[in-house]
Amino acid sequence: MFLFNLFNENVYKATSHTVEKKHRVFKEKGLAELIPYAVEKRKKCLENAEKLWKEAKTNFEKNGIEVFFAENGSQVKEFIKAKLEEKELIVKGKSLTTEEIELRQFLEKEGHEVVETDLGEWIIQQRNELPSHFTAPAVHLSAEDVRKMINKKFKTNLSSNIQELTDFVRKHLREKFLNATCGIIGANFVIANPATIMAVSNEGNVSLSARLPQKVFVVTGYDRIYDTPDRMEDLQKLLTSSATGQYYTSYVDFIRKPLPHQRVFLIVLDNGRKNLLESEFRETSRCIRCASCLNICPVYKEVGGHKFGKVYHGGIGSLLTAFTGKKKDSKKIAEFCLRCGSCGPECPMEIQISKLVAKLSSDFSVPFYLKIPLKMMKEQKEGFKKKRKNLIFIGCAFRTPIFNKINKKIKSFGEK
Numbered sequence: 230m231f232l233f234n235l236f237n238e239n240v241y242k243a244t245s246h247t248v249e250k251k252h253r254v255f256k257e258k259g260l261a262e263l264i265p266y267a268v269e270k271r272k273k274c275l276e277n278a279e280k281l282w283k284e285a286k287t288n289f290e291k292n293g294i295e296v297f298f299a300e301n302g303s304q305v306k307e308f309i310k311a312k313l314e315e316k317e318l319i320v321k322g323k324s325l326t327t328e329e330i331e332l333r334q335f336l337e338k339e340g341h342e343v344v345e346t347d348l349g350e351w352i353i354q355q356r357n358e359l360p361s362h363f364t365a366p367a368v369h370l371s372a373e374d375v376r377k378m379i380n381k382k383f384k385t386n387l388s389s390n391i392q393e394l395t396d397f398v399r400k401h402l403r404e405k406f407l408n409a410t411c412g413i414i415g416a417n418f419v420i421a422n423p424a425t426i427m428a429v430s431n432e433g434n435v436s437l438s439a440r441l442p443q444k445v446f447v448v449t450g451y452d453r454i455y456d457t458p459d460r461m462e463d464l465q466k467l468l469t470s471s472a473t474g475q476y477y478t479s480y481v482d483f484i485r486k487p488l489p490h491q492r493v494f495l496i497v498l499d500n501g502r503k504n505l506l507e508s509e510f511r512e513t514s515r516c517i518r519c520a521s522c523l524n525i526c527p528v529y530k531e532v533g534g535h536k537f538g539k540v541y542h543g544g545i546g547s548l549l550t551a552f553t554g555k556k557k558d559s560k561k562i563a564e565f566c567l568r569c570g571s572c573g574p575e576c577p578m579e580i581q582i583s584k585l586v587a588k589l590s591s592d593f594s595v596p597f598y599l600k601i602p603l604k605m606m607k608e609q610k611e612g613f614k615k616k617r618k619n620l621i622f623i624g625c626a627f628r629t630p631i632f633n634k635i636n637k638k639i640k641s642f643g644e645k
């Protein structure tokens with residue numbers, strides 16, 4: 230049974246393709262040169278987060294945007310609930326922060342209609358699933374999977390032509406945008422002075438969710454704060470190039486004040502982020518959720534995000550979950566880590582992910598399959614690089630043509 234469920238060809242192909250595109254764009258545009266400045270800016274802003282948020286609150290409120298600091302998910306939910314009428318139609322942009330606190334599920338239980346408007350997020354909403362990737366939530370699915378789901382749920386007869394499927398969803402969402410009374414979006418960057426919310430997206434859905442409804446909630450993490458707009462385009466380029474291999478994203482929304490027909494609320498979620506900033510794991514706070522580390526991870530590439538069981542996957546997922554979620558979930562995610570060290574060099578924020586996971590895991594009992602590799606690494610610090618290669622090899626061995634063939638045979642046998 231384990232073998233039948235282990236591989237996901239869609240995830241493997243998509244992540245490999247993204248890594249290739251990322252490496253190409255980094256080389257062509259010399260993006261690695263932007264990293265030192267971006268990391269320094271991020272470090273400096275995080276060190277001054279408290280002061281910058283105070284400044285941001287004053288400046289946003291002068292512009293007519295109310296700012297609310299929430300200690301946890303419940304406070305976010307209660308704040309939004311108190312501002313909503315009965316049975317609102319809410320259009321929502323993709324946001325890991327809202328996934329972390331299960332905001333959509335809460336609002337649905339309260340009787341509101343909540344519609345995810347990012348294509349991938351809309352697909353997984355229809356399937357009642359968690360996102361399986363930070364930036365591509367439906368990466369585990371093929372066009373055929375999506376076709377089957379839409380035809381069954383909406384009684385249509387669409388082919389698996391991607392254009393036909395997206396046209397259907399586009400039309401369906403257009404109605405929702407036009408009738409929505411509330412919008413919820415996330416923010417990739419919040420600038421204190423001049424107060425500005427920046428949201429990066431590819432489908433135009435964030436612009437529509439933030440501009441059309443009368444009420445708009447922007448939910449963001451305490452770690453998203455920046456001082457000034459200086460060279461923010463470098464951060465944006467690093468984010469999009471690392472995430473999808475695109476030099477420019479399709480849309481960057483800047484929100485500085487409500488439109489005349491609107492009320493806009495900025496909700497800043499702590500949920501463990503302040504503790505993370507004070508801890509020995511503080512460099513984790515620099516994470517911009519680009520998923521570059523997932524795309525290269527030999528385990529993630531094989532099994533996809535759902536096997537990690539929570540919203541945050543991979544090594545960085547175990548670190549984030551240790552502070553924003555439960556220790557036992559963090560431990561479960563950390564157990565997937567081979568300590569191969571492939572992720573660190575891919576991270577545009579220079580987070581030493583596997584080193585931090587090793588530190589985090591020293592609190593946990595070591596699973597049996599990691600005992601030997603860890604012993605090897607401890608004993609032979611000098612030969613570390615060689616051992617690292619061996620571990621990558623072990624991880625990638627699951628991807629050899631022979632293993633693949635065997636697996637496909639077993640899988641097809643299982644389906645007979």
Ligand code: SF4
Pocket residue numbers: 471515516517518519520521522523545575576577578579580582
């Ligand atoms: S840890 Fe680094 S590579 Fe991974 S999602 Fe965060 S910023 Fe991106």
